[in-house]
Amino acid sequence: MRNRTIVLVLGILIALGAAAASIAGIFTHGGSGPETIRSFRGYDVELYGYGLYRHMSSDVAIQGIAQDYVTLFLCVPLLILSLIKTRRYSLRWHFVLAGVLHYFLLTYLFYLGMAMYNEAFLLYVFLLSASFFAFALVIAGFDVQKLPERFSSKVPRKAAGSFLIFIPASMAFLWLSVVVPPLLSGTIIPAETAHYTTLIVQGFDLAIFLPLGFVSGLLLLQNRPWGYLMASITLLFLPLLMTALVAKIIAMGMHGVNIIPVVFIIPVFDALALTFGLGMLRTVTPENP
Numbered sequence: 001m002r003n004r005t006i007v008l009v010l011g012i013l014i015a016l017g018a019a020a021a022s023i024a025g026i027f028t029h030g031g032s033g034p035e036t037i038r039s040f041r042g043y044d045v046e047l048y049g050y051g052l053y054r055h056m057s058s059d060v061a062i063q064g065i066a067q068d069y070v071t072l073f074l075c076v077p078l079l080i081l082s083l084i085k086t087r088r089y090s091l092r093w094h095f096v097l098a099g100v101l102h103y104f105l106l107t108y109l110f111y112l113g114m115a116m117y118n119e120a121f122l123l124y125v126f127l128l129s130a131s132f133f134a135f136a137l138v139i140a141g142f143d144v145q146k147l148p149e150r151f152s153s154k155v156p157r158k159a160a161g162s163f164l165i166f167i168p169a170s171m172a173f174l175w176l177s178v179v180v181p182p183l184l185s186g187t188i189i190p191a192e193t194a195h196y197t198t199l200i201v202q203g204f205d206l207a208i209f210l211p212l213g214f215v216s217g218l219l220l221l222q223n224r225p226w227g228y229l230m231a232s233i234t235l236l237f238l239p240l241l242m243t244a245l246v247a248k249i250i251a252m253g254m255h256g257v258n259i260i261p262v263v264f265i266i267p268v269f270d271a272l273a274l275t276f277g278l279g280m281l282r283t284v285t286p287e288n289p
Helices: 004-027 058-085 091-114 121-140 144-150 157-185 200-221 225-254 262-282
Strands: 035-038 044-047
Touching (some): 091 262, 200 225
């Protein structure tokens, strides 16, 4: 892998920084406790009141802590393992490394944009920057035009490509169901904005990440070289993101929120993404390029 040393250094720093941010999110408990405020839009918002996320709404803070557990105990170890495995060139682990870095890039983009300003602000800035540049360097290490040759004829191209088109389309429909009804009714602002400035997750998803997944699936169906790259990375990133989403759903359920039917749907999507991701990896020829 080109730029191997730079990626290794950035990866180690990301692992350390993400571990520190996650530990702070999980284990800090100072604060005056929950309180209800009236947002400038007129909504009553319950603040979490404890630890690093004390100024965030309770439902979002609970989800953030749940994702911190996934980051700390799954994604950080997987990042370290993929860094070790790519020290000797392995195309399979090159894909895994890119997928894990994609997770950190998206995670800390959202944390930086949505988390109410707190003591970890500069840490989020660093993690987003380091993840972006490490991800870009790893992508630059692929010989994209030769990638189709590195997959066997058993690659689940049609099934995986169709799945990557279906998932973004489903998520886009879900987010539009939050955004569009208030526009039609004239109330404009969805209740989900709470005391935040805008719908960060929905905005970034609709503008960048859902179209990226859709295009990945489309290019894979068309047997394009970039399709093999984008689809493989996306299918290794999605299980991490959806595992975090499952953790969020469970955490919300433990706090009395109705999680039916998503508690059944999202784990199925998670399992399918993992199945297709591993299916893509298994068909990569093991020889070094």
